[in-house]
Ligand code: SF4
């Protein structure tokens with residue numbers, strides 16, 4: 365069965381030139397779509413937000429390869445953190461989110477986050493009036 369997963373890769377300067385995405389395709393038959401990419405001018409660290417598609421087994425093997433290489437892989441819900449104590453459930457993040465990754469349950473007026481829909485655009489963080497959202501993706 366083919367599955368898709370969005371993951372954030374954080375890697376040190378020594379791996380910036382490493383052909384990781386090439387290996388994902390050639391060795392593990394895992395396709396990728398780069399949603400965001402960044403190399404920090406301060407410390408030279410790199411970060412990629414990728415959508416990976418492949419069989420579950422190939423996906424798991426490719427994540428093991430990345431880990432052994434020294435790449436830190438995180439699912440998107442680890443790279444987007446909402447501070448419950450700051451959030452007043454105003455719903456602005458759900459309004460600006462282009463993919464409905466943030467949504468409000470109408471009846472209970474509770475805020476929900478679905479990491480599988482998040483594309484890391486950062487609009488929620490930029491628009492939250494209470495600074496309740498922190499993001500660590502590229
Ligand atoms: S915009 Fe900020 S305060 Fe408002 S619901 Fe979203 S996280 Fe909470």
Ligand code: SF4
Nearest residue numbers: 461482483485486488
């Ligand atoms: S980063 Fe963008 S896609 Fe993800 S939850 Fe925030 S607004 Fe939605």
